[in-house]
Amino acid sequence: VSLCTGAFVLAEAGLLDGLKATTHWAHTDVLAERYPRVQVDPDVLYVDNGQVLTSAGKAAAIDLSLHLIRSDHGTATANTAARRLVVSPHRDGGQAQFVLAPVPSEEGHPLTELFGWASKRLDQPLTVEDLARQANMSSRHLARLFKAVTGTTPLQWLHAQRIRRAQELLEMTDDSVDQIAESSGMGTATTLRRHFHRTVGVPPDTYRRTFRPVGGRH
Structure with a gap:
């Protein structure tokens, strides 16, 4: 299991060769360039390949952790952990890391x-x-x-x-x-x-x- 940029460690060890993986969106291009055998997906929260799992940023690391708890111990236990952390109980791994939405410019700008x-x-x-x-x-x-x-x-x-x-x-x-x-x-x-x-x-x-x-x- 790798969280955030931990995917680089797994990739260096060859554990991600031929597998789909992700990391923080700001580093996905570097991961893909440095390790061309890895199928880097820059958009998802986490990837579960069975024995090898990778997540995006810190918040996505929590999502992956809850996914593991849910898989091993059931939804009720995962929900309890989510409530303790004050986070959403479940975000699907394929959900986008973020939606780029340009924000208003500085005050006084014509737009x-x-x-x-x-x-x-x-x-x-x-x-x-x-x-x-x-x-x-x-x-x-x-x-x-x-x-x-x-x-x-x-x-x-x-x-x-x-x-x-x-x-x-x-x-x-x-x-x-x-x-x-x-x-x-x-x-x-x-x-x-x-x-x-x-x-x-x-x-x-x-x-x-x-x-x-x-x-x-x-």
Whole structure:
């Protein structure tokens, strides 16, 4: 079992050759370059290969530890340990380490007010033209500013914000996936499920269970 950058030790020993493995997202490129025989997955929380297990960062190390407790001693024991640690009782190993969501820029920047305006209207079918009109600039100039501030396009930023909104609603409400799709601007549950799974790595229902008590022993 390796936690965080402990994967480098296992890789150096040849224990990860031909296996899928992960480590902290900031070091996955180095791990893949240094040990080309390792199938490095930069997006997951942890990987269970049976006899060899690897995790991402420190929080993911807790997830892997709870996974081991759950596998060896059952869900109830894992839940008790999670409560002691004040952490979620279960996060699926395939869940994304994080979702990149550009944050508002410094106060006074031309986009700061626009970020707030758009974030309050994610349930509406916003377009690049809508954003440019609100910011009182051309679509081309808006695109250049977005690239400079967030590293993404306006539509990519909107998409990231919609996914974040869906995550928040899944975590904090009992709204149905259909309701969340509408509230986050994804339109339909089918569209939300497709984009959520592609971005986060797990379906909305699985993500929601991460933030709900896991009942019964598996």
